[in-house]
Amino acid sequence: EAGVTQFPSHSVIEKGQTVTLRCDPISGHDNLYWYRRVMGKEIKFLLHFVKESKQDESGMPNNRFLAERTGGTYSTLKVQPAELEDSGVYFCASSQAGGELFFGEGSRLTVL
Amino acid sequence: KNEVEQSPQNLTAQEGEFITINCSYSVGISALHWLQQHPGGGIVSLFMLSSGKKKHGRLIATINIQEKHSSLHITASHPRDSAVYICAVPTRINYGGSQGNLIFGKGTKLSVKP
Numbered sequence: 734e735a736g737v738t739q740f741p742s743h744s745v746i747e748k749g750q751t752v753t754l755r756c757d758p759i760s761g762h763d764n765l766y767w768y769r770r771v772m773g774k775e776i777k778f779l780l781h782f783v784k785e786s787k788q789d790e791s792g793m794p795n796n797r798f799l800a801e802r803t804g805g806t807y808s809t810l811k812v813q814p815a816e817l818e819d820s821g822v823y824f825c826a827s828s829q830a831g832g833e834l835f836f837g838e839g840s841r842l843t844v845l
Numbered sequence: 846k847n848e849v850e851q852s853p854q855n856l857t858a859q860e861g862e863f864i865t866i867n868c869s870y871s872v873g874i875s876a877l878h879w880l881q882q883h884p885g886g887g888i889v890s891l892f893m894l895s896s897g898k899k900k901h902g903r904l905i906a907t908i909n910i911q912e913k914h915s916s917l918h919i920t921a922s923h924p925r926d927s928a929v930y931i932c933a934v935p936t937r938i939n940y941g942g943s944q945g946n947l948i949f950g951k952g953t954k955l956s957v958k959p
């Protein structure tokens with residue numbers, strides 16, 4: 734069975750542009766999480782979906798970040814417009830209720 | 846809000862050595878996670894534990910709920926164990942329903958020399 738997949742693995746954009754990151758969770762996992770690791774810092778929680786609903790988006794940095802999970806399957810995280818400080822690695826993870834977390838390989842975002 | 850402290854930040858060991866990484870947190874929790882981040886960047890969940898001890902191969906994780914402390918041990922360490930080990934706990938006590946709303950430690954970078 735496929736694990737959590739993320740796309741793209743690496744994106745390089747200029748300040749002011751838009752980027753959309755995608756996460757495909759493990760089939761049947763209702764919980765989907767986004768995290769971010771900025772260089773030199775610890776990983777930070779961004780938000781949590783249960784199926785298509787946002788359960789907790791307290792970690793979203795600002796309104797330039799928009800996450801969706803239409804149909805409760807894959808999720809997208811859009812950054813618009815991107816700023817230099819958005820550079821980092823964005824991780825996605827999925828789980829069944831109360832179960833083990835399965836992480837994707839991450840999407841590295843570089844904003845120039 | 847919970848706070849997580851890991852030690853040491855960096856650890857260099859010789860192959861075969863017994864390794865211990867420590868994690869302390871400030872607020873009572875339902876479960877604690879140990880994660881491994883490989884040099885390539887991918888993250889793997891090693892353990893999720895709420896009490897006592899868990900063992901998987903050469904890895905052992907223990908937790909003391911009263912002392913709010915957990916340790917990750919690696920026996921007979923090997924160069925392939927070189928990675929960043931991260932401790933993570935829920936953002937607040939008794940968070941309903943999910944384990945993934947986590948606060949992460951800064952990680953312990955382990956390097957095992959042959």
